[in-house]
Amino acid sequence: MTPAKTIALFPEASYGAALNCIGIAQELRRLGATPVFICHPGFSGIFSDYGFAEYQLGEDTSAPATDWNDFIERHQDAFRQSPFDQLESYVGPTWDAIVDTAIRVEEPLRKLIARLQPDAIVLDNVVMFPAIANAGVPWVRVVSCAETEIPDPLVPPYLSGCTETPSEDWERFSERYRAVTASAHRRFSGFLTQSGLRPPPPSIFLEPSPYLNLLLAPEIIRHERRNRLDEELFQFLDGCVRHEAPYMPPRFASHNEAPLALISFGSLGAMDVAMMKRMIETFSKLPYRFLVNAGHWRDEYRDVPDNVFIDAWFPQPSVVEQASLFIHHGGNNSFCEALYFGVPSIVMPYCWDGHDNAKRTEETGVGLHLDRYGWSEDELTYAITSLMNDAAMRARLKDNAVKMQEAAGVKRAAEAILKTTQKRPAIPPSAPSGISPSSGEIAGRDPSPPPTPTRENNDLPP
Amino acid sequence: MSSETRRTNHRHVELAQKILEIASERGMRPGDRLAEQALASLCNVSRTPIRKALQVLLERGVVTTEAEGGYALSADPATMPRLEGTAENEGESDVYAAILRDLAAGRISDQQTVASLQRRYAVSRQTVQNAMMKLADDNLAERAAGQQWVLKQFAVSSDAIAKSYEFRLATEPLALTMPDFKRDIPAIVSLRQSMLILRSMSEASFDQKLFERTDFDFHMLIAKSCGNPFMSEALINHHRRRRSSPTAGHANLFRLMQSNLEHMQILEHVERGQMELAADLMRVHIQLSQSQRPRLAGRGVPPAFKLVSR
Structure with a gap:
């Protein structure tokens, strides 16, 4: 009997990537493979909940204690800024933190991969880890951010929130992006070089996998591209939604038969309790039911209106399935789940690709974009009621949902991943001559040529 | 329906549930006859409420009438989840459940008067008083000054x-591991039967309601059997309160299926009298049941501290 393929999934320490990978892992398990999760320090407990083995990189205690008040204080203001202003205040520092993490986990990751001996590695992140490129097994990149993460001359710059019509803003944003990420990029390039890998082009921290790249974006929101992506290497999944237990909405104190709206800004986005309370005040006057994800701050809410229910966690896909409206931050997982179930979105972004998805929501007519802070009660009310009553949009979204569900993204992802395990390992893009790979694991391997992604994709920095 | 009628009905539903438990413990199967007099003795009530309870079971298609009179089981009691309408899940129209729900949802404060609750729920003073007495009985409320x-x-x-x-x-x-722990073999056998049914289910067909019933019955069985009345009382009260709490949390199906297997393992060791082993497995079971999701996570966000959230 052939032993089950071990697939190591390594999502970044964010719920979007983690839950996306859980969907794929559920399908891998169904297909007879053994999916296991590699967890960033402190980011565990999610996968075991779904019955998957977790391997943590380093001990919890090794990480410095987090002062959350300080963290929130530092970033609360940044979340009120435009995507351009956030480059300086949030994007640059975040890339610094991401590169720090990549360097810090390199050694434990290399050791863990050697121990696990996976048949393939699934990387759902925004940054490369040399231990993965050097592991000697195929690796798959999951692009769980917006499609803008894979650049193209016709796609607006990543994180810019720009319209699809090219403008001076594109170049202005890209230049500034290059400048604010330059120091992190220099450090990262040095790190890759030391690890025996070729440094990435400017502004790029993760190049496409030479084996397989999976993108979530469904057709309804996809961009036109000048450089066609190689279909063998880039597969669009049309959503990638995990299986959750059915959700029974709680009994509300009123409006129990009314349409349901879900409000979730991710675990981080729930931090602004004052803003959430302002929204809840508006909800109290509307003839709908509202489920509000308050995350860590659930107990901060008092005098909750009768048509509102607040909780720290919802099994999102099972809730979205029953919802008539989803108000979220434009996290790619949330956005795709709304589309997968044919539910219109009100996107209120505060950082990262949320801006891109908010713009795309409007451009493609799948919902509305509302500024997270700059709204009046009337504007929020109008946004909610207009989407609740937009029968034409709903019908179009429901038709699209049928297509997405038929596309069975998680199944296709799992099958494609298992197929890569039959590919011969590629030699990672090597460092300039004279520098040897830090890991000797690939020495002597048959240098069969790896499939090559379309390099033009990386010509235009974000 | 008046609150008096509803209470009476709830009593009959609870008695109907008790009848199913007895039938399950005795390994009864569809077609087996349910003798009113025997049930009355076992439940320590007269035949009249037993007849009403059997009527409830008839309405729900769990029993059938026999040609010569009387009732027979038409469903396997081991496969049945708890009946809707028992005290613990009667909730929807009940003031008791509404108070708990609104308290948990942050809609009402923890300080209340009968008058304020009467206004909120538009019910009689007596109805609110009854609900408060029941909450007090369940250690969920207590009288304060005035x-x-x-x-x-x-x-x-x-x-x-x-x-x-x-x-x-x-x-x-x-x-x-209490010295006077007494194994209730019929109850163990009956529970195991339900757990085996759950074990045969896939993730897609898993019956959450049946799991909830077996989960509750399993933990109650340990509480009732421990042989120490103080420990027993504390645990029974706690499990009942747990069941009536609206903050039950959300568990993944995979975890519930694992939990069922853990229950079975513990039960096996109890049956064999390996109580230390059973206690160790219980320790593991309770720890595995706690979700350890991080409170906060995000790109570039430093490692988060933990939150037990189930």
Whole structure:
């Protein structure tokens, strides 16, 4: 009997990537493979909940204690800024933190991969880890951010929130992006070089996998591209939604038969309790039911209106399935789940690709974009009621949902991943001559040529 | 329906549930006859309420009438989830459940008067008083000075689930190792039968309601069997309160299926009298049941501290 393929999934320490990978892992398990999760320090407990083995990189205690008040204080203001202003205040520092993490986990990751001996590695992140490129097994990149993460001359710059019509803003944003990420990029390039890998082009921290790249974006929101992506290497999944237990909405104190709206800004986005309370005040006057994800701050809410229910966690896909409206931050997982179930979105972004998805929501007519802070009660009310009553949009979204569900993204992802395990390992893009790979694991391997992604994709920095 | 009629009905539904438990413990199968007099003796009531309870079971298609009179089972009691309408899940129209729900949802404060609740729920003073007495019986409310009542916020707060696990981790393994622990073999056999049915189900067909019933019955069985009345009382009260709490949290199906297997393992060791082993497995079971999701996570966000959230 052939032993089950071990697939190591390594999502970044964010719920979007983690839950996306859980969907794929559920399908891998169904297909007879053994999916296991590699967890960033402190980011565990999610996968075991779904019955998957977790391997943590380093001990919890090794990480410095987090002062959350300080963290929130530092970033609360940044979340009120435009995507351009956030480059300086949030994007640059975040890339610094991401590169720090990549360097810090390199050694434990290399050791863990050697121990696990996976048949393939699934990387759902925004940054490369040399231990993965050097592991000697195929690796798959999951692009769980917006499609803008894979650049193209016709796609607006990543994180810019720009319209699809090219403008001076594109170049202005890209230049500034290059400048604010330059120091992190220099450090990262040095790190890759030391690890025996070729440094990435400017502004790029993760190049496409030479084996397989999976993108979530469904057709309804996809961009036109000048450089066609190689279909063998880039597969669009049309959503990638995990299986959750059915959700029974709680009994509300009123409006129990009314349409349901879900409000979730991710675990981080729930931090602004004052803003959430302002929204809840508006909800109290509307003839709908509202489920509000308050995350860590659930107990901060008092005098909750009768048509509102607040909780720290919802099994999102099972809730979205029953919802008539989803108000979220434009996290790619949330956005795709709304589309997968044919539910219109009100996107209120505060950082990262949320801006891109908010713009795309409007451009493609799948919902509305509302500024997270700059709204009046009337504007929020109008946004909610207009989407609740937009029968034409709903019908179009429901038709699209049928297509997405038929596309069975998680199944296709799992099958494609298992197929890569039959590919011969590629030699990672090597460092300039004279520098040897830090890991000797690939020495002597048959240098069969790896499939090559379309390099033009990386010509235009974000 | 008047509140009096509803209460009467709830009593009959509870008695109907008891009849199913007896039938299950005795390994009864579809077609087996349910003798009114025997049931009345076992439930310590007269035949009249038994007849009403059988009527409830007839309405729900669990029993059939026999040509010569009387009732027979038409469903396997081991496969049945708890009947809708028993005291613990009667809730929807009941003021008791509404108070707990609104307290947990942050809609009402923990300080209340009968008058304020009467206004909120538009019911009679007597109905609110009855609900408050029941909440007090269940240790979920207590009288304060004057007309005030204090609702026990801690029992329904977001922290309640974590604290409940902490309490159970300290007590349930201990209950298994009490010197006078008495094994209730018929109850064990009946429970195992339901657990085997659950074990045969896939993730897609898993019956959550049946799991909820077996989960409750399993932990109650340990509580009732421990042989120490103080421990028994504390655990029974705690499990009942846990079941009536609206903050039950959300568990993944995979975890529920694992949990069922853990219940079976513990039960096997209890049956064999390997109580220390059973206690160790209970410790593991309770710890595995706690979700350890991080409170906060995000790109570039430093490692988060933990939150027990189920």
